[in-house]
Amino acid sequence: MEKIQMTTPLVEMDGDEMTRILWRMIKDELILPFVALKTEYYDLGLPERDRTADAVTVAAAEANKRYGVAVKCATITPNVQRMSEYSLHQMWKSPNATIRAILDGTVFRAPILIDCVKPVVRTWEKPITIARHAYGDVYKAVELRTTEPGVATLRFQGQSGQVSEVEVQQLNGPAVLQGMHNRESSIRSFARSCFQYAIDTRQDLWFSTKDTISKVYDGAFKEIFEQEYQAYAAQFAQLGIEYFYTLIDDAVARVIRSKGGFIWACKNYDGDVMSDMVSTAFGSLAMMTSVLVSPDGCYEYEAAHGTVTRHYYRHLRGEETSTNPMATIFAWTGALRKRGELDGNEALCAFAGQLEQACLETLQRGVMTRDLCHLAEGIETTPVNTAGFIAAVRACLEQKIG
Ligand code: NAP
Ligand code: MG
Numbered sequence: 409m410e411k412i413q414m415t416t417p418l419v420e421m422d423g424d425e426m427t428r429i430l431w432r433m434i435k436d437e438l439i440l441p442f443v444a445l446k447t448e449y450y451d452l453g454l455p456e457r458d459r460t461a462d463a464v465t466v467a468a469a470e471a472n473k474r475y476g477v478a479v480k481c482a483t484i485t486p487n488v489q490r491m492s493e494y495s496l497h498q499m500w501k502s503p504n505a506t507i508r509a510i511l512d513g514t515v516f517r518a519p520i521l522i523d524c525v526k527p528v529v530r531t532w533e534k535p536i537t538i539a540r541h542a543y544g545d546v547y548k549a550v551e552l553r554t555t556e557p558g559v560a561t562l563r564f565q566g567q568s569g570q571v572s573e574v575e576v577q578q579l580n581g582p583a584v585l586q587g588m589h590n591r592e593s594s595i596r597s598f599a600r601s602c603f604q605y606a607i608d609t610r611q612d613l614w615f616s617t618k619d620t621i622s623k624v625y626d627g628a629f630k631e632i633f634e635q636e637y638q639a640y641a642a643q644f645a646q647l648g649i650e651y652f653y654t655l656i657d658d659a660v661a662r663v664i665r666s667k668g669g670f671i672w673a674c675k676n677y678d679g680d681v682m683s684d685m686v687s688t689a690f691g692s693l694a695m696m697t698s699v700l701v702s703p704d705g706c707y708e709y710e711a712a713h714g715t716v717t718r719h720y721y722r723h724l725r726g727e728e729t730s731t732n733p734m735a736t737i738f739a740w741t742g743a744l745r746k747r748g749e750l751d752g753n754e755a756l757c758a759f760a761g762q763l764e765q766a767c768l769e770t771l772q773r774g775v776m777t778r779d780l781c782h783l784a785e786g787i788e789t790t791p792v793n794t795a796g797f798i799a800a801v802r803a804c805l806e807q808k809i810g
Contacts, residue, residue: 409809411444412755418743419471420447421503421708423481424454425715426723430733430794431481434740437798438763442809443744443756448475452503454484458496465503469510472708476750479743480507480710481736484717504700512594513702514539514601516671517683517712519690520697520734522771524784528689534669536686537611540679541598547676549588560585595629599636600703602673603651607643608701612650612670616659616678629675687712694732694779699742709742711735730778730793737767737801759809766805775800 422431439445450468457464472478484490485502508515518537521527554560560576560583576585606613615633617626630653637644637651644651654662656678663672663686674682687696696712712735719729741760748756771780774789777797781789792800 412759413444414446415751417446417448418747419475419478420449421452421468421480423452423483425717425720426731427482427715430736433798434737437802452483454494457500462500465506469507472706476706477743477747478708479739480708482715484715508542511702511706512597513700514598515700516605517696517698520695524787525691532668536668537671538679538683538686539602539671539673541676543594544590545588545676549586552585555582595632597703599633601701603640605701606671610647614670615653615673616656617675618656691783692779695734697735697738707746709739711739728793732777732779733794762808766801770800770804
């Protein structure tokens, strides 16, 4: 069989633990036999990040900016315990945070749906994609806890020397205080990434804040989205998709009553909480995909889950594991499809679709990893380990490709 050719390389970011093992299996069994894969490889596994003083992460993100499309394996974010486990020189920052800062992007998360795993919300028929603003607000706030009566003020001194000041509150006893901010440039990037992604995926975009209460802060988010939308409005109209703003209270009510099939853009905290709720309601973390989209149109595809450490330790002890590779496979298909679209490579786009279809058909037949067996309803399931699942997908894919 002739392999599918590629013109531009994908930026490939390898990772850690169980997902590093899945990575190898997916490439060997599901991609390399069919595609003359071109990648620029960066090893973001923790040992290599430590050896290069994390320069490899920065280089990978810069390559992502240069080529446009990357696929990333889950990586360890070091904590105290990892310091000794890997004899690290430093507690390196989260690679995802480093890459996000360089690309200035927004993370979009969407579940992979299958018939036999029913969402908790019975009206949901299509995926709901959450777009979470990833800068500022309470995540970059400063806080104070006071012990005596007094007055709290919010004060800004401009470079020009001009001062603006408002009283927060006269306090007659102990209190807690918080000062938070966001940057206009970051809100604009967030808005642009959202409009771009809505166009890419041909889905409506919803954006919600609490601007009735937070008239200045959330009001600025609403206003900036409206301004940025002007540059996309014609394309939205052409594609028959819609941008609409609503209060967060109204949004949650509408989301629960909806059929799904749209993007819900949320401020940082709302996105943090709502993405956990929506993903749990759809079923399983192992079926959640994630893509980082920059305002200038760079894409980094990955699984939403981590390195599945508990399974990895079992694997190291020689025990069998049944880790679900779906989200990692879909990271690859997402990246291959996007590369194909950018290069006008129809064969590559078609292959991405066939591989996804082969995965879904394998699951419909009940062949699935144990995490999904627990969730599946109304079908006879055959629990398999990771290698067994990948082999079943491979057989199905070979049939499709002929
Ligand atoms: P995790 O790797 O997402 O795993 C948490 C649990 O969820 C697993 O123990 C497993 O449950 C279940 N699970 C997740 N993915 C699964 C899959 N594909 N198949 C089957 N079950 C799956 O989260 P974590 O254990 O909190 O974090 C592990 C490491 O990943 C940490 O070092 C963290 O820094 C890193 N992390 C990286 C990213 C990223 O790179 N994007 C994201 C999150 C976390 P059972 O054990 O019950 O089967
Ligand atoms: Mg959360």
